[in-house]
Each structure stands twice: as structure tokens, then as C-alpha cells.
Amino acid sequence: MYNLQKYNGIATRHTCPACGRPHEFVLYVDESGNKLADNVGRCNRESSCGYHYTPKQYFLDHPEARGGKTWQDELQEEVDKRTASAAVSHTKSQPAQLCTIPDEVVRRSIKYNRDSNFITFLRTLFDPVVIEGLIGEYRLGVARNGSVIFYQLDIQGRCRTGKIMQYDPETGHRIKDEKVPGRITWVHSLMKKLEQLPESWELSQCLFGEHLLAEYQDKPVALVESEKTAVICAGLMPKFIWLATGGKSQINDRLLVLKGRKVVAYPDVDGFQEWTEKLAKYEDLHITVSPILQQEATPEDLDNHIDIADWLIMLKTHPVDASGKRHSVAFLKAMQYIAPEYHDNVEAFIEEFELCYIKGAEVSEH
Numbered sequence: 185m186y187n188l189q190k191y192n193g194i195a196t197r198h199t200c201p202a203c204g205r206p207h208e209f210v211l212y213v214d215e216s217g218n219k220l221a222d223n224v225g226r227c228n229r230e231s232s233c234g235y236h237y238t239p240k241q242y243f244l245d246h247p248e249a250r251g252g253k254t255w256q257d258e259l260q261e262e263v264d265k266r267t268a269s270a271a272v273s274h275t276k277s278q279p280a281q282l283c284t285i286p287d288e289v290v291r292r293s294i295k296y297n298r299d300s301n302f303i304t305f306l307r308t309l310f311d312p313v314v315i316e317g318l319i320g321e322y323r324l325g326v327a328r329n330g331s332v333i334f335y336q337l338d339i340q341g342r343c344r345t346g347k348i349m350q351y352d353p354e355t356g357h358r359i360k361d362e363k364v365p366g367r368i369t370w371v372h373s374l375m376k377k378l379e380q381l382p383e384s385w386e387l388s389q390c391l392f393g394e395h396l397l398a399e400y401q402d403k404p405v406a407l408v409e410s411e412k413t414a415v416i417c418a419g420l421m422p423k424f425i426w427l428a429t430g431g432k433s434q435i436n437d438r439l440l441v442l443k444g445r446k447v448v449a450y451p452d453v454d455g456f457q458e459w460t461e462k463l464a465k466y467e468d469l470h471i472t473v474s475p476i477l478q479q480e481a482t483p484e485d486l487d488n489h490i491d492i493a494d495w496l497i498m499l500k501t502h503p504v505d506a507s508g509k510r511h512s513v514a515f516l517k518a519m520q521y522i523a524p525e526y527h528d529n530v531e532a533f534i535e536e537f538e539l540c541y542i543k544g545a546e547v548s549e550h
Contacts, residue, residue, distance in 0.1 A: 186212040186220055186239040200227040202235035202313045212239050234317065234422040238399065240341075241320060244291060283385045285335075285343040285371055293325030293333055293346075300324070302332035302412065304353035309497065310419045318419055322393060333371065334411035337395035339441055344390050346371035347411065347430070358412070390438055392428040393418075397441065400425050405442060407449040407471065408492060416493040417450075420500060424448075435462040439469060447471040450492040453481045 188210045189196050200209040201223045211225040224242045227235040296316060299307070303324065306315055318324065325333030327348055335346040348369045350359045375381040392411045406424040408414050414428040429435055432455055449471050451459040456478045463471050477485075477495060488494070 186214055186224075188226060189213045189217070189219075197228075198225075200229070200233060200235055202227060202317070203229060203233040205229060205233070208233075209235075235313070237320070240399075244287070282342070282388060283372075283381075285345060285375070287343065289371065289375070290323055290325065290335055290337075290343050290346070293327070294319065294323060295326050298326055299330075300326040300332040300351075301330045301353040302349070302351040302356070305351060305356035306416070306419070308356075309416070309500070314419050318415055321396065321418065322415055323395075324415070334392055335371075336390050336392055338390040339394050339398050341395050341398070344388055347392075348374075349411075351412070356412070389430070389434070391441065392430060393426060394441060396425045396427070397445070405445050405447040407439075407442075407447055409452055409455065410491065413450075413491045413493040417496060420493075420496045432458055432462075435459065439463075439466060439471075442469055442471065445470070449473045450477070452489060452491040453477045453485055454489055 189212070191197070194207055196210075197207040198209040198211060199206045205227070208228045209225050210228065211219045211222075213219050220239055220242060224237050224239060226237075227233040296319060303315060303319070303326070306318070310318070323335050323337060325335060325346060327333060329350070330353075331348050331350045333346045333348050336344040338344060348371065351357065352359060370387075372381060372385065372387055376383065376385065391407075393414055397405070403423070403425045406417065406421070406426050408417065408426065408428050409431055411428045411430065414426040417424070418426040429438075432451075447470060449459055449463065451473065456473065456475055460473045463469070463473060474492075477490065477492060480495065481490065485495070
């Protein structure tokens with residue numbers, strides 16, 4: 185059992201392997217105080233660094249560290265169990281069991297040294313440390329043709345399936361041309377064709393990123409439509425757990441896993457009304473539908489069907505004033521309410537305390 189090391193003086197706080205700041209990194213240690221590895225821990229600078237490499241993730245990346253079976257043994261056992269289960273189902277009526285993808289299939293497709301076209305695009309937005317963190321957090325795989333694999337891991341860490349999608353590495357737009365290989369397909373479908381899954385295997389989807397709910401139990405949750413949007417927003421706003429439904433049509437009972445969590449939904453620019461109506465049916469869930477895109481979108485944004493990631497990228501890549509000076513997003517949003525002579529002081533204050541902008545209601549005098 186590993187837990188974050190309790191504070192016992194400056195010697196128990198180390199240099200973060202991601203941001204390089206000394207005395208900010210907390211290691212995971214066992215009951216005897218022994219560390220698991222030098223990079224397994226959490227950076228205290230959550231808002232500006234966000235590095236968090238858990239023991240669970242470490243053992244997934246290094247199965248040999250468990251000192252047990254090889255992945256070949258584990259995969260063979262998984263195949264044997266599935267075969268035995270399929271045989272029993274023909275002779276005895278049993279309740280339907282959840283069908284999953286073997287963990288080894290997920291592990292083998294995650295390549296930190298080979299980029300999918302989607303990751304190539306992300307490198308135009310983020311530093312390598314952020315990219316590595318996103319790959320690890322969301323378990324992003326890569327196919328031989330450069331497609332990205334968005335795995336659906338449920339709150340218990342079980343892989344339900346993986347959506348395989350192709351993106352333009354320069355624009356980040358999904359390739360939809362039917363003449364171009366690499367359009368949407370599914371891991372379970374390919375495995376069935378290769379007879380790596382039994383014909384009785386049945387798909388049961390979950391939210392993309394759902395496994396992070398167990399990892400970060402105190403973080404607020406942000407819900408979007410596409411997997412791409414969730415990953416990009418996680419890089420831009422790591423204070424939230426970003427989850428994706430996979431589309432408007434997928435707003436259904438898989439949302440019940442969010443019960444008890446504080447959730448803000450960010451529909452695409454044309455989806456506010458539909459999301460509001462569908463989510464109203466889930467009265468036990470505390471989900472607020474944000475109108476920010478509907479309020480801020482230009483006619484061009486509507487034509488381009490932007491989502492919250494597109495909007496945040498625009499703010500990130502064009503935060504300059506008329507003189508060409510670069511500003512933070514929070515300052516750009518707040519400056520319209522501040523007299524020009526106070527701009528420098530307010531901007532310094534925002535940067536010092538890493539503040540974010542929250543749009544407020546108008547205040548009337550009585």
C-alpha cells in the first residue's frame with residue numbers, strides 16, 4: 185500500500201521531475217517509508233504544473249515491478265477465462281457479464297516515443313511534459329497508421345473499448361473523407377475480426393476519462409462532447425477532470441457515474457439547448473450547462489461549429505493587444521472592466537496569484 189509521504193521537514197519534499205522546482209514534489213511511499221520510484225508522486229504546484237504519477241499508473245506501465253507474471257501469462261489467462269466463460273454460457277444460463285478489453289492491449293498501444301497524428305498536433309499547443317502527462321492520464325494509444333486510440337476506461341479502470349480516429353497533424357481537425365483510410369473504427373470490432381475476442385463479446389460503453397473520477401475524488405468535473413476536446417481542455421485547464429460523452433446522442437445513463445460530483449457541461453456551440461433538455465431528465469445529478477460559447481461565439485464561430493477547446497485555443501494563441509503585447513487569458517477578459525491606468529497593476533496581481541476570470545452577473549444600484 186503506497187500513500188503520499190507525510191510532511192516531516194524540507195527533506196521530505198523533493199525536486200519535481202516535470203517542472204524542476206525544488207521542494208515541491210511529494211513521493212509515494214509504503215508503510216515503511218520506502219519510495220516506489222523517483223518519479224512516482226505529485227507536484228504541489230497543481231495549477232501551474234499538475235504532474236501526478238500514481239502507483240497504479242506506475243504498475244500499469246511497469247508490470248514487471250509487481251514481481252509476478254509476465255504480460256504474456258496474463259494475456260493467456262485472460263483468453264482462457266474468456267473461453268471458459270463462453271463455454272459455460274452455452275450450457276448454463278447465467279447473468280450477463282461485463283465484457284472488457286484486456287489491459288495488455290491498452291498498454292501495448294501506448295507509445296511515448298511514437299506520436300499519433302493527434303499528438304503531433306498537440307505538440308503545437310503544449311510542452312513535452314504536458315503531452316506526456318496527457319498520454320498517461322488518458323491512456324492515449326497510437327495505431328500503426330498514425331490514428332489515435334481513445335480508450336474508454338470505467339471508474340474501476342476496466343477498458344470497455346477504444347475509439348480509433350484519424351486527425352490532421354497540422355490543423356487538429358478530424359479526417360472525415362471516406363476516401364482517406366483511418367476514419368472512426370473500434371478496438372473491439374478489430375479484435376473480433378482477428379478472432380481475439382469471442383463472438384459473444386458485447387459492447388458496454390462508459391464516459392471517456394471516467395477512470396479519473398476514482399483518481400481525483402475532490403476535483404470538479406467538466407463534461408464535453410468529443411474525446412479530442414476533453415484532452416485539449418485537460419492540458420489548458422488541469423484543475424478540472426475533463427470527461428467526454430462521445431457525442432450528443434450519448435447523453436444517457438452512463439452519466440449516472442457522476443452522481444454526487446459537481447459537474448459543469450460545455451456543449452458545442454450549437455448544442456446548448458439540446459444538452460439542457462436532455463440533462464434536465466437527470467434530476468439527481470448536479471450538472472450545470474455552461475452558456476459561455478453561446479454568449480461569446482461570433483457568427484464565424486457558429487459557422488465553424490466550434491467547441492470549448494477551439495475557443496480556449498483561440499484565447500491561448502491570440503492573447504495580444506493592439507500593440508502586440510502578449511497577455512494572459514484572465515487579464516484579457518477582465519481588462520474591459522478596468523480603467524487603463526490600473527492595467528499594469530491588475531495584470532501583475534493576476535499573474536502573481538494565478539487568478540482565472542469568472543463572468544459575473546450585472547449589479548444594479550438600489
